[in-house]
Amino acid sequence: MILIAESGSTKTDWVLVNDQNEITMFKSMGFNPFFHSSEFIAEKIKENVEFYHASKNVERLYFYGAGCSSNEMNQIVKSGLSLVYPNSLITVDHDLLACALSTYKGEPAISCILGTGSNSCYYDGQTLREEVPAIAYVLGDEGSGSYYGKKLLRDYLYNQLPSSIKEDFEYQFGSSKSEIFENVYMKPHANVYLASFMKFLNRHYHHKYVIDMIQNGMNEFIKIHVCCYPEHKSVKTHFIGSISKIFERELKSAAENNGVILGDIIQKPVDNLVNYHLNYIKV
Template sequence: MAAFQLLADSGATKAEWCLVQGKKQKIFFTTGISPYLMNTEQMVKMLNKELKPAIKKETISAIHYYGTGCGNPENVKSIRKALKEVFPTAKKVDVDTDIMGAARAVCGSSKGIACILGTGSNACYFNGKRIAKSSPGLGYILGDEGSGAFMGRKVIQHFLYNTFEGDLMTKFEQKFKTDRLEILDKVYRQPLPNKYMASFALFLSENRGHYMIENIIEDSFNDFFFNHIYKFKESWLYPVNFVGGVAFAFKDVLKELCNSYGLQLGRIMKNPMEGLVEYHR
């Protein structure tokens, strides 16, 4: 029986898996693996329940896993152990960070800047083999400039401070049907406040053209450029690439900003899997 490679791109809430053999590939989705919230036993249980039945009896020879929390060696050890237990035929099991996955997806084996703009944000300079420089990710409370959570927080602020003009206030109220008490409870008391805040970023893509909406988008990306991309001198030497739903949704703004800053725009991908399949083939 022919052997397959298994590629994974995992966030805390959702994971995308791709079974690859030559030019053949199959995509699967499971619950995300957050090594800070799941132990090895829980990972094994989830994988056996959600992924193993989809893989069926295919022989997995190698696994390339990229995910959240993989900058921590203990987390890497836990994920690798779980994968080896579920797929004992895999002779090679590589576990790496989500930013490495993004870098390999958009840069391949070339030098470049790789940025993640999704629920959170991150950036690095990739020298074609490894991440040579990275910008510290401070999370949704202190950082995540340009991310869905960052933009969503701006939308919430504009609503709660009554900054939005009348037409936008009405649209917000009709769409979200929420109020100050519910928002504060979700942000300060309920789990996954970053995901909750990121859900409001959709309001921006649905109301393009209004100057207040465009200002929020542009200001958010400007903060990301200034705090992350500007920190690498290589940003003016190599292409600047982006991965993530937020980057893909507002790629026109990213293109304009790169032009105005004299940066060479590289690839913009909604998710890294397509690029990872190319890289590992």
């Protein structure tokens, strides 16, 4: 029995595959070693009783997660998983690798994440290469949920929102400057908090303010995170994540404007990730 996990900062998709290749799926909160300790990860997994009991006899565990970008960070997650699955052979790697594997079709491609955060890589089936680093939501994450949420809150605090959007924002959230500051600067998981405003922006999608914001963010992501690859005009560029799927029209426009060959846009990559493991890896 194997367990495959694809974890962003907001949620984790878990897929349990038994010896007959029968699949059972579960969800949990997202785990990121920059924000969560080994003990926290173990505690939250065990709290999901149905999932824990179904998966406790796992022999192989593949975990791909946001923030799992160094041996030190990977060890935090691996130690937490080992507390839950002491008899399992555990592999922890970056969610960017999961992105590459879930979009791999036997030919080199650029693979991108547009979810709570954003990132990109080039993958040829053997080697994964990044041209620019992911610098997280404070400095980067262009085109992501946290990026757009930050812009919305900034415009609200600067009193630059269109009146109809401002009125609805105050009706929905009643947010004061102190409340926003507390969530952004004092509480954990500020990136998830910022990205949570995407539902609100999507509700106002047809307003020019939102359309322009999304389009500008997509253009910025393409220019920084796709056009940096010498191959960007000769290979397909695939996308995973909710933001890429919800705002597919703006993404297509940004790709076309920059001469990028758009490939697949996948909201939920875990199904493709499972297929990759079953087809390409001896599990």
